[in-house]
Amino acid sequence: MRILVVEDDSLLADGLVSVLSRAGHAVEHAASGRLADSLLERESYDLVVLDVGLPDIDGFEVLRRLRARRSSAGVLVLTARDAVDDRVRGLDLGANDYLTKPFSVTEFEARVRALLRRNVPHAARWSIAGMDVDIAAKRVRVHDKPVELTPREWALLELFLQRPGYVLSKSQIAESLFSFDDQLSPNAIEVHVSRLRSKIGAAGVHIRTVRGFGYLWDGADE
Numbered sequence: 001m002r003i004l005v006v007e008d009d010s011l012l013a014d015g016l017v018s019v020l021s022r023a024g025h026a027v028e029h030a031a032s033g034r035l036a037d038s039l040l041e042r043e044s045y046d047l048v049v050l051d052v053g054l055p056d057i058d059g060f061e062v063l064r065r066l067r068a069r070r071s072s073a074g075v076l077v078l079t080a081r082d083a084v085d086d087r088v089r090g091l092d093l094g095a096n097d098y099l100t101k102p103f104s105v106t107e108f109e110a111r112v113r114a115l116l117r118r119n120v121p122h123a124a125r126w127s128i129a130g131m132d133v134d135i136a137a138k139r140v141r142v143h144d145k146p147v148e149l150t151p152r153e154w155a156l157l158e159l160f161l162q163r164p165g166y167v168l169s170k171s172q173i174a175e176s177l178f179s180f181d182d183q184l185s186p187n188a189i190e191v192h193v194s195r196l197r198s199k200i201g202a203a204g205v206h207i208r209t210v211r212g213f214g215y216l217w218d219g220a221d222e
């Protein structure tokens, strides 16, 4: 896969580039927001690892311009420690996921894998870990046992399957489940997600909670 690393800290950038190259990706590096923006305008990448604190135009602006051009590249935002606002701002601007510095190589590799897996074409059947999903028949089996889902849980599952590795905010979830309910409070969404989690959790798939924001379908145990 083709990956662009946007990071002005040369030590960290070298580390990320070498980890990604070792994993077999074609990696390019931009040390400034301006360079990143011009590369992103001309070239296409599967994934952008984007530091928000850059010397000229910041990562948020790079991200905003990228999404304004309707690029579907995955974006993993790197934020400073405890910068919750940056996290939320990045996700609002269309980042797929974020990592808070400092992070471990293992964590970085896992997030990159999850994001690169997300470009899965729509399929009629899915087999993920111990779970089989028949989209057309709306049937789910966990370790070969049928699981009954309510229409809302089914809609949630479909939403997650369409956007693996993508953080969904509660408002995005509410919007897509809106047709069932006039009002869907954040608490109601939590209830639906936790029921879905308990019904399919045995399959080894994970719906991660992104605190204060929403949920991430994290794929399955490898």
Ligand code: CA
Residues within 6 Å of the ligand: 007, 008, 009, 051, 052, 053, 054
């Ligand atoms: Ca920086």
